[in-house]
Each structure stands twice: as C-alpha cells, then as structure tokens.
Amino acid sequence: MDLVGLFPEEITTWLETRQIASFRADQIFTWLHKHAAQNFQEMTNLPSSLMTELEETFQSPWPIELVASRKSADGTEKYLFALNDDATIEAVLIPEEDRQTLCISTQVGCAMACSFCATGQSGYVRNLWASEIVAQVLWVENRLRAKGQNVSNIVYMGMGEPLANYDALLRSVRLLNHEKGLNLGARRLTISTCGLAPQIKALAEEDIQVNLAISLHATTDAERSQVMPVNKRFPLQELLEACEYYTEKTGRRISYEYALIRGFNDTVDQAKRLKRLLKGRLCHVNLIPINPVGPEKRPSAKVLTEFAQVLKAGGIPVSIRKERGTDIEAACGQLRQTHLQE
C-alpha cells in the first residue's frame, strides 16, 4: 500500500486501525497532494510520533525515485524514475509560455506493440499503481514550486496504454482532481489511447470531464493494422463508433493524433480520406511529424503543410505539433531503452 494512492477516507481507515484521530487524514492528504511534500518531516502540524510512524511504514511519500534525466535545448525535460521493484518509467515536462504540461506513464512497458514506439517494442512488464502514476506529478510539482511554477496540464501519453490500466488510471485522475489536493481541473487532463473501444465507451459513462485523444495514425484498417496491432481487435469503424458515443455522452471534442511517416501515411489522398473519416465529428486533428525510433522517416515541412491544408479546407480543425525534445531521446520509451542497454 502506498499512502499517496489513497483518498482521505481511506487514510482515515488506516489511522483508525492505529487508534489515531481521523482528522489527521485530511492533514496528511493535504501535505501529500496539495503541498507535494517530499518527506514526512515536512508535515509540521502532525505529532512527531505520527511522522515517525509514517516514515517507518512508508519510508517515503513517493514510491518513485529519479534515476536519470535529460534537458533539451528547448527546455523539455525527460525523467526516468525507478519504482520500488526497480522497474523504470518515463515522464516528460514540456514547458511553454503559459503552461507546464507533464506527460506521464501508466504502465511499465506496453502490450500494444505499435511499430513506431520504443515502449511498444520493449514489451509489457506491469501496470502502475495509482500511487505510482500520481507520484510522477507530485515529484515534478515539488521541483517546479522551487521555481515558483506549477504543473498546469497532464497528458496520459507516456509509457503504456492508459485505458488498459483503467482502474488505476481513474483513481489517479480523481486524486489529481481532488479539491483537497492539487485540484487540477479534469479539463486540464488528457487521456490518450491507441483505441480500446470498450474502455472509451466505459469512460464516457464516468462522471469526469477529461479530454480524450485517439492515436489514429492511419485511415484504412490495412494500414493501421500494419503499425498498430490493436486495430485488428478494434478496427476503425468500431473505434470511431466508440468515439461518437463518447462525444454524444460527454459533449467533449476528441483530439485525433496522426503521426506522419514519410511514404506511409502522408499523401494528399490519405489526407482526403482522413477528412472523410472525421467529417461532421466534434474533433481536432494533431499532426505530428514522427519521432523516429526505427527506420521511419519524417515527411518534409511542405508535405506536412499540404496535409494540414487538405483537412483545413474540409472544415476539420487541425494543428501541427511543434517538435520538442528531439535532442534528448524524447520519443516514448527511448530514454528507458538506453538506460536498460547501459
């Protein structure tokens, strides 16, 4: 059990088993989640006997520890964290003028095996606990506060398929969103999925207003299955139906991520097909020049612009994502892979 994965009422239960007053639960939760406390000795309104008991039981508030980091020339920072079982995960901080976006992991490795992804190539190890997901945010929040900044946005776009770790994902969303904690508005949280249709429908039924991003990357089943094996389980039609259901239920616009790979999915015809697929949907397309981890190549800026123009002319809102952190192995799973090889 990790303290940082518990809601106040669950901390209360833990305290009760030790005959400790239940009002301490809110204090502990606030220290952990609102103040991003790095150690139990900072919790100065707790009796020292309780601080010691917390230390003896949990060692540290965070079940993660930094083992490596890289800072890009553009300010992007990548962190490699070790978990209590020595498995490693990545998180990436993307600073912009008006926001600090943190990309976090939900699994060690990933079972989805997307061909363009270093994490997918390394295989699946295990799901993260909610505490391990939330701790990535608290660790970075603690670090940013020293500079007078805060984590403003979270994208569940790091290692792993978030919807394949559904319960821990939702618990982490509710912890980050908790009014006694960081209180990050659900609209500042984006869950990215490779397309697990049943879980997209389940998410639509939850009482949370998170953003949803779909990794689409191709416009036919044959092409998509070639780079994303998940498409064989949930083909495009089933995926898009689940997305439609999500929009109907939540009224939320969905982001479709489309990583352009030269000679694979970057032609004008493919742009027109994408336009037809998304026509009439409440959507936004993010075009991303691929961050290659294998033989894939990026298209030229001209091809990228032409692709975007086809969508724009068809009334599909589109943006081209700025490349960040290419000098620090920013593609998902690259830093971990290097670390494992070393």
Ligand code: SF4
């Ligand atoms: S792109 Fe995402 S879903 Fe696909 S293998 Fe990588 S981490 Fe998994």
